Amino acid sequence: MALRSDWSRRTCSMARGLDILGDPWTILVLREVFFGNGRFDAIKARLEVADSVLTKRLAGLVESGLLEKKAYDDGGRTRQEYVLTPMGEDALPVLNAVTIWAEKHLPAPSDKAHMYVIHSGCGKRTSSADTCTGCGERLTAANTSWHSQSRSEQPVPLSTAAVRKEAAA
Numbered sequence: 001m002a003l004r005s006d007w008s009r010r011t012c013s014m015a016r017g018l019d020i021l022g023d024p025w026t027i028l029v030l031r032e033v034f035f036g037n038g039r040f041d042a043i044k045a046r047l048e049v050a051d052s053v054l055t056k057r058l059a060g061l062v063e064s065g066l067l068e069k070k071a072y073d074d075g076g077r078t079r080q081e082y083v084l085t086p087m088g089e090d091a092l093p094v095l096n097a098v099t100i101w102a103e104k105h106l107p108a109p110s111d112k113a114h115m116y117v118i119h120s121g122c123g124k125r126t127s128s129a130d131t132c133t134g135c136g137e138r139l140t141a142a143n144t145s146w147h148s149q150s151r152s153e154q155p156v157p158l159s160t161a162a163v164r165k166e167a168a169a
């Protein structure tokens with residue numbers, strides 16, 4: 001990603017993971033794609049980010065294998081949007097964990113600035129990143145919603161990888 005020194009060959013797997021996931025813009029781009037905003041202009045509007053920054057992060061996420069480009073028809077004109085790969089979908093617990101940790105430890109700037117991770121299956125808010133603490137089911141993008149109070153009244157079901165893994169582990 002060339003944002004700093006290359007950690008992609010570090011012996012520590014946490015360092016190798018952070019080489020891709022350790023950048024705030026990268027995580028926020030993934031947040032938007034999970035929310036279903038895969039189009040460049042939509043991501044840009046949400047993140048209020050410079051074109052050059054967003055272009056670089058999107059290219060990095062495609063190169064790393066977390067996102068892929070998919071064509072869509074925009075009123076007769078073919079354009080590209082970004083969708084999750086199975087590898088990108090697997091990053092969901094990381095984003096959930098950051099959100100849950102922030103809700104637990106960091107003050108919200110207003111009463112309407114909370115974000116919750118919801119298991120769509122039972123409707124409960126979970127306090128664990130990969131398992132529903134309401135019912136014990138494993139969380140996946142297909143059964144998870146995020147409720148960002150500043151964004152919507154209701155929880156939003158997440159986007160899943162364009163091509164789902166066969167027989168998810």
Ligand SMILES: [Zn+2]
Nearest residue numbers: 119122132135
């Ligand atoms: Zn549940």
